[in-house]
Amino acid sequence: MAQIVAFHYSQTGQGLEILRNVCCPFSEAGYEVVYKPITPVVPYPFPWTSEAFFDAFPESRQGIGCEVIVPSLSDVPDPAMVLIVWPAWFLSPAIPLHGFFQNETVCEYLRNKTVVTVCGCRNMWVKAQEKLNEYLSACGANHRGTIILQDRHHNLVSVVTIIRWLIGGKQDGTRLFPDAGVSYKDIRNSSIFGYILVKEILTPERIQPELMKVEAIRYKPNIVFVEKVGHKIFGLWSKWILKRGGPGSERRKFRLILFKYYLFSVLFLVSPIGLLVFYLSYPLRIKGIRKEIQKRCYMK
């Protein structure tokens, strides 16, 4: 029986739920789907404390992976496809994903394998996906598909709901706010991507264009504009914080608190101005945006 390997890291279960829906058509078509968790040796908390949440920032942004328990791979020597579901943390792959790709056994395993990545995030995934692409290319994987599922609500609304979820543990909406995360409808509908993967598994070069026909990626140039600026500034902050030590270090706590206040003020005060700049300069950006869509959504 042909196999599909599905690696996953998901704290809330959202990513795994997406993955199960994507994999459903494979099971229906007679493939054996083998799920493999990506497990950090020291787990990250969920729900998070505010302190732990921000303490994950410097390592996420600088790509300093944690140690992960490498799943056994001998039972899946030659899968027809490898799926990897992952979340973005601070505009970068989550720390356990850095650890996963930085592991030599994993990297060796991925060489020449056909890989499709599936991200479940809030709405800022572009730079994180870029980093993931770098990892896959360095391992010699045959990266053929990118699927992004995001929260469709307004940027600032999703900031509030995701914090309420990740730090407060409450996913359900209130009278004022919607449910947090990728919508139940989008998660359930993600099996549509699986049907395409099953159909195109023998013609990998067609996977991404076919996935795009069913909106595997919703590219929002305004959000990408804000994200790119944020990514650069996060780079400076993370280096500055890391000068005061590694995860959990007392000495870096003050800098992390400063970063937290910086982040909230940027999100709620500066990013609306950034968006205004984006809209005003939109006509000058159209060509570049079209090029980016080709690169990031069609993988050209």
Ligand SMILES: Cc1cc2nc3c(=O)[nH]c(=O)nc-3n(C[C@H](O)[C@H](O)[C@H](O)COP(=O)(O)O)c2cc1C
């Ligand atoms: C520490 C942390 C930072 C996050 N940063 C981002 C981010 O930069 N962009 C984004 O779209 N989502 C971000 N998220 C949301 C996650 O990508 C994801 O949607 C959420 O954590 C649920 O994922 P799960 O499958 O691990 O449960 C962040 C989550 C955490 C825990």
